[in-house]
Amino acid sequence: PAMSVNLDACIQCGLCVRACREVQVNDVIGMAYRNADAKIVFDFDDPMGESTCVACGECVQACPTGALMPSVMLDEKQTRVTYADKKVDSLCPFCGVGCQVTYQVKDDKVIYAEGRDGPANRNRLCVKGRFGFDYIHHPHRLTKPLVRLPNAKKDANDQVDPANPFTHFREASWEEALDIAAKGLLKIRDEKGVKALAGFGSAKGSNEEAYLFQKLVRTGFGSNNVDHCTRLCHASSVAALFEGLSSGAVSAPFAAAMDAEVIIVIGANPTVNHPVAATYIKNAAKKGAKLFVMDPRRQTLSRHATRHLQFKPGSDVAMLNAMINTIITEGLTDDQYIAGYTEGFEDLKEKIKEFTPEKMEPICGIPAETLREVARTYARAKSSIIFWGMGISQHVHGTDNARCLIALALITGQVGRPGTGLHPLRGQNNVQG
Numbered sequence: 001p002a003m004s005v006n007l008d009a010c011i012q013c014g015l016c017v018r019a020c021r022e023v024q025v026n027d028v029i030g031m032a033y034r035n036a037d038a039k040i041v042f043d044f045d046d047p048m049g050e051s052t053c054v055a056c057g058e059c060v061q062a063c064p065t066g067a068l069m070p071s072v073m074l075d076e077k078q079t080r081v082t083y084a085d086k087k088v089d090s091l092c093p094f095c096g097v098g099c100q101v102t103y104q105v106k107d108d109k110v111i112y113a114e115g116r117d118g119p120a121n122r123n124r125l126c127v128k129g130r131f132g133f134d135y136i137h138h139p140h141r142l143t144k145p146l147v148r149l150p151n152a153k154k155d156a157n158d159q160v161d162p163a164n165p166f167t168h169f170r171e172a173s174w175e176e177a178l179d180i181a182a183k184g185l186l187k188i189r190d191e192k193g194v195k196a197l198a199g200f201g202s203a204k205g206s207n208e209e210a211y212l213f214q215k216l217v218r219t220g221f222g223s224n225n226v227d228h229c230t231r232l233c234h235a236s237s238v239a240a241l242f243e244g245l246s247s248g249a250v251s252a253p254f255a256a257a258m259d260a261e262v263i264i265v266i267g268a269n270p271t272v273n274h275p276v277a278a279t280y281i282k283n284a285a286k287k288g289a290k291l292f293v294m295d296p297r298r299q300t301l302s303r304h305a306t307r308h309l310q311f312k313p314g315s316d317v318a319m320l321n322a323m324i325n326t327i328i329t330e331g332l333t334d335d336q337y338i339a340g341y342t343e344g345f346e347d348l349k350e351k352i353k354e355f356t357p358e359k360m361e362p363i364c365g366i367p368a369e370t371l372r373e374v375a376r377t378y379a380r381a382k383s384s385i386i387f388w389g390m391g392i393s394q395h396v397h398g399t400d401n402a403r404c405l406i407a408l409a410l411i412t413g414q415v416g417r418p419g420t421g422l423h424p425l426r427g428q429n430n431v432q433g
Helices: 017-023 058-062 127-131 174-192 207-221 229-231 236-247 252-257 275-287 300-304 314-327 335-341 345-354 357-364 366-378 399-413
Strands: 002-005 030-031 040-041 066-068 086-093 100-106 110-116 147-148 170-171 200-201 226-228 264-266 289-293 306-309 384-387 421-424
Touching: 002 030, 002 236, 017 030, 017 058, 017 275, 030 174, 058 066, 086 384, 110 127, 110 226, 110 314, 127 275, 147 174, 174 207, 207 226, 226 229, 226 264, 226 306, 229 236, 236 399, 236 421, 252 384, 264 275, 264 366, 275 300, 289 300, 289 366, 306 366, 314 357, 335 399, 357 366, 366 399, 384 399, 399 421
Parallel strands: 200 226, 264 289, 264 384, 289 306, 384 421
Antiparallel strands: 002 066, 030 040, 086 100, 100 110, 147 170
16 A cells, blocks of 8 residues: 555544545545544545545645655554655656656655645645656666667567567667667658658657757758647647637636636546646535536546536537527626627627527437526626536547637636636646647
8 A cells, every 4th residue: 555544643633634625625534433532534434445545645745743654664563764865846747737746765766755835736646646656666667778689670569578678679878879869860861851750749848848859850850740749639629729719728727716606627537637636626616616517427526516417428519509509698698708809709699599408408418407507607607617628629529619618708708817717638737838
């Protein structure tokens, strides 16, 4: 287990309870029993490993006495034997939230991670960010360049044992490996032309690295064949956002959910894919914000939702158009915002007439009255925000899905104020750059 529980050290301060219930809103840790028998419990006094604990480790970071500790720091007698000799500030490498983290290092080996007070995470981490760093020290990880042996020909059906790659490769210096790679690229460029080479970048890198990468392709390869995973993963969202807002960026941070009266989560499962971002949504719901989860399947966030709209797969446009129809026909639009900041509203008003909730009900599977209720709640709120994920963008009509969400926000003026906006949940933390 990643965490160890030693309640002999517990002073019942309640910080772990608050971390679990108020910060992460997982509702696992609580106080049970009375008087001298009172103690911290997981669920119904279950062992931590058998409870519904998601191992986010927020309780470990909050515990002041060592009753909850990272297991790696303890011996078999539950005595702390490992102490960090330095701390290194870094950024979590996993999802698109971009949590700031401090790694505790012992003998050049990461032993524990703590959340830092960054704008995206505010000291919070999830199980991946706090405990998912052991791959760094995995014996199969490559730490030196390898060069293929002359007698090891490439074969699609060939298998290389990661524990022993030396059947196919030999170790090389960085200078030799870089020289071989550069000569191979030059040979392709000179023999087959600049169009034969291309580069594909990653949002795991910084802006500076992305700039250098495209410069390598454009000036080194002499080609404009350079692309980036940002365009691939959220291409449909970016196309719609550029068309509707002239910017492909999100218009609000994750924490804006805390200022919202209404939150829509559609085509996303943030408790799994963006766990720290999900904490802000759960915090807001706990404070009284109305949360509408729209997804063909239920998810962990659904238990916090005011309503879960379980629509038929592929009917996103029909459902969202029915909401837009309700808002326009019932006069719930923000006319001042529309007049000052939008174009083409009259065309939308004319085209949306045929998309009544009654007509869309058999298509999307959501009762017409439910569609009207959600639309009215979203439009009438002082601040409403929309989060969407790959379920919206990686779709046969992903751009149309995003266009509907953008139209929903623009006709109600739910953009540009605290607690409002459009937030496509990204896959990596420098997608926006």
